Amino acid sequence: MPEDKALGFNMVTCSAPVNIAVIKYWGKRDEELILPINSSLSVTLHQDQLRTTTTVACSRSFEEDRIWLNGREEDITLPRLQSCLREVRRLARKRHSDGDPAGLSHKFHICSVNNFPTAAGLASSAAGYACLVYSLARVLGVEGELSVVARQGSGSACRSMYGGFVQWTMGQREDGKDSIAQQVAPETNWPELRVLVLVVSAERKLVGSTSGMQTSVETSSLLKHRAECVVPGRMEQMIRAVKKRDFATFAELTMKDSNQFHATCLDTYPPVFYLNDVSRRIINLVHRYNRHCGETRVAYSFDAGPNAVIFTLQEHTAEFFQVGGTFFPPETNGEQFLKGLPITGVTLSEELKEAIGMEPLVKGISYIISPKAGPGPCVMEDPPQHLLCPDGLPKKNV
Amino acid sequence: MPEDKALGFNMVTCSAPVNIAVIKYWGKRDEELILPINSSLSVTLHQDQLRTTTTVACSRSFEEDRIWLNGREEDITLPRLQSCLREVRRLARKRHSDGDPAGLSHKFHICSVNNFPTAAGLASSAAGYACLVYSLARVLGVEGELSVVARQGSGSACRSMYGGFVQWTMGQREDGKDSIAQQVAPETNWPELRVLVLVVSAERKLVGSTSGMQTSVETSSLLKHRAECVVPGRMEQMIRAVKKRDFATFAELTMKDSNQFHATCLDTYPPVFYLNDVSRRIINLVHRYNRHCGETRVAYSFDAGPNAVIFTLQEHTAEFFQVGGTFFPPETNGEQFLKGLPITGVTLSEELKEAIGMEPLVKGISYIISPKAGPGPCVMEDPPQHLLCPDGLPKKNV
Numbered sequence: 001m002p003e004d005k006a007l008g009f010n011m012v013t014c015s016a017p018v019n020i021a022v023i024k025y026w027g028k029r030d031e032e033l034i035l036p037i038n039s040s041l042s043v044t045l046h047q048d049q050l051r052t053t054t055t056v057a058c059s060r061s062f063e064e065d066r067i068w069l070n071g072r073e074e075d076i077t078l079p080r081l082q083s084c085l086r087e088v089r090r091l092a093r094k095r096h097s098d099g100d101p102a103g104l105s106h107k108f109h110i111c112s113v114n115n116f117p118t119a120a121g122l123a124s125s126a127a128g129y130a131c132l133v134y135s136l137a138r139v140l141g142v143e144g145e146l147s148v149v150a151r152q153g154s155g156s157a158c159r160s161m162y163g164g165f166v167q168w169t170m171g172q173r174e175d176g177k178d179s180i181a182q183q184v185a186p187e188t189n190w191p192e193l194r195v196l197v198l199v200v201s202a203e204r205k206l207v208g209s210t211s212g213m214q215t216s217v218e219t220s221s222l223l224k225h226r227a228e229c230v231v232p233g234r235m236e237q238m239i240r241a242v243k244k245r246d247f248a249t250f251a252e253l254t255m256k257d258s259n260q261f262h263a264t265c266l267d268t269y270p271p272v273f274y275l276n277d278v279s280r281r282i283i284n285l286v287h288r289y290n291r292h293c294g295e296t297r298v299a300y301s302f303d304a305g306p307n308a309v310i311f312t313l314q315e316h317t318a319e320f321f322q323v324g325g326t327f328f329p330p331e332t333n334g335e336q337f338l339k340g341l342p343i344t345g346v347t348l349s350e351e352l353k354e355a356i357g358m359e360p361l362v363k364g365i366s367y368i369i370s371p372k373a374g375p376g377p378c379v380m381e382d383p384p385q386h387l388l389c390p391d392g393l394p395k396k397n398v
Numbered sequence: 399m400p401e402d403k404a405l406g407f408n409m410v411t412c413s414a415p416v417n418i419a420v421i422k423y424w425g426k427r428d429e430e431l432i433l434p435i436n437s438s439l440s441v442t443l444h445q446d447q448l449r450t451t452t453t454v455a456c457s458r459s460f461e462e463d464r465i466w467l468n469g470r471e472e473d474i475t476l477p478r479l480q481s482c483l484r485e486v487r488r489l490a491r492k493r494h495s496d497g498d499p500a501g502l503s504h505k506f507h508i509c510s511v512n513n514f515p516t517a518a519g520l521a522s523s524a525a526g527y528a529c530l531v532y533s534l535a536r537v538l539g540v541e542g543e544l545s546v547v548a549r550q551g552s553g554s555a556c557r558s559m560y561g562g563f564v565q566w567t568m569g570q571r572e573d574g575k576d577s578i579a580q581q582v583a584p585e586t587n588w589p590e591l592r593v594l595v596l597v598v599s600a601e602r603k604l605v606g607s608t609s610g611m612q613t614s615v616e617t618s619s620l621l622k623h624r625a626e627c628v629v630p631g632r633m634e635q636m637i638r639a640v641k642k643r644d645f646a647t648f649a650e651l652t653m654k655d656s657n658q659f660h661a662t663c664l665d666t667y668p669p670v671f672y673l674n675d676v677s678r679r680i681i682n683l684v685h686r687y688n689r690h691c692g693e694t695r696v697a698y699s700f701d702a703g704p705n706a707v708i709f710t711l712q713e714h715t716a717e718f719f720q721v722g723g724t725f726f727p728p729e730t731n732g733e734q735f736l737k738g739l740p741i742t743g744v745t746l747s748e749e750l751k752e753a754i755g756m757e758p759l760v761k762g763i764s765y766i767i768s769p770k771a772g773p774g775p776c777v778m779e780d781p782p783q784h785l786l787c788p789d790g791l792p793k794k795n796v
Contacts, residue, residue, distance in 0.1 A: 221623075221627070221628055222620045222623065222624065222628075222658065222661055222662075222665075225619075225620065225623040225627070226620065229619070229623070230619055230620075252667075255667070255668075256665075256667050259664050259665055259666075259667065259669045260620065260664075260665050262664055263620055263661040263662065263664040263665040264620075264661065266657050266658075266660055266661040266664060267620075267654075267657055267658050267661040268657075269650075269653070269654050269657065270653075270681075270685040271657045271681060273678050273681075276675055276678075277674055277675045280671050280674075283668075283669060283671075287668040
């Protein structure tokens with residue numbers, strides 16, 4: 001809690017990661033508290049490529065709470081933002097019940113940026129709310145279980161409160177206090193695991209995930225069955241697979257669960273579609289590649305959008321990247337296409353190309369990002385990284 | 399049983415219809431007897447546009463059973479063909495147990511043609527096996543329940559043995575004797591019902607329905623749930639809706655069941671895809687059109703392929719046809735596009751076009767066929783329609 005007592009001014013800047021669910025969250029049993037109908041499990045992605053950065057300032061001179069997202073001031077009265085502000089303040093009050101902590105009666109200025117395009121469909125709200133709650137907690141000196149707070153901003157945000165492999169237990173209580181995220185294993189447990197995010201060229205998403213999952217809960221009997229009868233067993237299997245670094249099991253469960261999630265979207269009335277023809281080609285490509293290899297080397301997962309998240313192991317990354325580039329060749333230069341993946345001199349055998357047997361689709365994939373699993377939110381200690389000026393307004397270049 | 403005793407030569411020519419399931423059959427509990435994991439219900443399409451025609455000749459001079467399909471001799475030893483031949487002969491033997499009926503010890507020559515392209519994905523095997531079994535039965539003078547025999551050729555063929563609205567009851571017996579088709583209502587019960595088959599330009603189907611449904615049964619827990627817990631209630635609702643001519647209920651159940659069938663395909667591992675981006679556009683178009691109209695005027699159903707079958711009522715056909723032509727304009731002339739639908743001078747309101755709000759997709763739909771519901775198989779009494787010459791070989795133009 002860096003504090004300038006003279007000014008009554010606290011400022012902290014934190015960053016938080018994106019996470020990719022391998023057992024999917026889809027459907028709430030409580031819309032306001034954001035309580036899910038099933039548990040879920042995710043991989044936290046490393047922040048060196050994908051992160052939200054948030055500066056929270058707290059000062060007696062601020063007249064009201066304000067928030068700027070990606071350079072634009074947004075409406076702070078949004079109920080989910082208000083939930084997070086209220087809950088962190090409540091925790092601070094409880095913690096400092098012996099007296100008024102610095103800043104508790106003060107207003108916040110919040111400034112947040114993503115270093116990746118929202119259009120990439122990479123659950124920016126998860127990183128965003130995780131970062132908001134983490135930063136607010138730091139500025140008010142709150143510690144302890146914060147995932148219940150982040151959950152009330154955006155369900156999947158609770159999983160971005162930890163690094164590595166994270167489960168969000170659905171919980172049973174009506175007040176949601178047992179609906180929390182916990183780390184299953186740190187990212188260091190499985191250093192060979194690699195992620196490729198294949199960003200698919202696509203039209204605008206037609207149905208947002210919040211309204212999509214609401215309609216699914218109301219209309220899909222397959223979703224109810226999935227949540228009650230399928231996911232509990234998968235959670236146990238997935239936790240075991242992660243702890244044992246059993247890639248084949250991890251990969252198959254990941255693919256099956258992604259497919260089942262999209263199946264329940266299709267069973268929704270009216271149906272909700274997130275996969276497109278390019279997504280389907282990627283799915284077919286992965287299955288043919290694995291079949292050719294005689295083992296499950298690569299897995300896909302799709303969230304509420306057409307982009308594919310590929311999981312593989314370090315030893316197969318270069319080859320599969322080459323496979324992607326062969327069947328979804330970039331339009332022009334390879335460097336634009338490739339974000340953060342070392343180019344290697346892998347060439348594909350004719351046998352492999354034939355086994356996959358697909359016509360290359362130019363521009364089907366816009367670009368590829370290649371993060372590893374990574375740690376949870378952290379405070380950025382370097383003061384020049386603050387997004388707000390000392391006067392509490394966003395810096396010019398933010 | 400037209401018979402020329404002098405030649406020991408019988409010949410009969412029959413036609414049989416295509417049917418479109420509105421409660422879908424997907425998954426067998428017995429691969430050999432073709433016993434389904436759930437009941438299904440279909441609409442038989444009129445034969446004036448879509449039919450299989452089959453001539454069966456039976457003669458003491460034939461040395462072996464032979465079959466020609468769409469002008470090419472095919473392998474008669476195909477197990478499903480053999481099942482049908484064996485079962486019809488068995489019924490004939492039972493019926494004529496007092497003596498050897500004419501032709502029972504004779505061999506068959508069978509010649510069959512479809513008047514629609516197999517590529518149209520219109521369940522040609524259903525019409526084909528229904529026609530085969532119906533023709534064989536006529537030539538041997540067998541009457542009574544034949545749907546159990548047709549079912550052993552192709553599951554959905556049993557429903558093509560009746561006209562109008564037909565249920566295939568899954569049955570419980572291991573020998574499949576109670577897995578039969580029955581008419582729920584004749585086509586004359588609902589003369590206003592119209593069907594539009596939108597033939598979608600598409601790549602070749604990757605996974606056939608036989609292997610697709612087998613993999614689904616083996617891997618999809620959603621399919622098991624659907625068959626056991628969802629379909630029984632839907633069958634009851636659908637039968638009531640058909641009998642009451644309740645279009646809104648019929649339409650909604652039809653759409654939900656099509657979507658759920660494709661959802662179970664997606665829950666299959668590896669997943670099976672039959673819908674493509676054009677199919678999805680049609681689905682969105684129908685929902686937007688209905689929403690704009692403030693009532694359910696149009697329903698879609700998709701089988702194991704991307705083509706849409708649209709159900710609507712006579713009064714809305716012209717407008718919806720215009721909607722289809724506006725958002726999926728044909729490449730060149732409208733006549734090629736339109737098969738059997740009277741062109742009407744309907745123009746769409748700007749309001750409607752805006753409510754649908756989709757970019758027109760040229761060539762997304764290749765052509766439209768517009769049949770009504772129709773009757774079951776029938777004998778074609780006019781001798782010149784025989785597909786076989788008196789020598790038992792196919793006519794030149796077949």
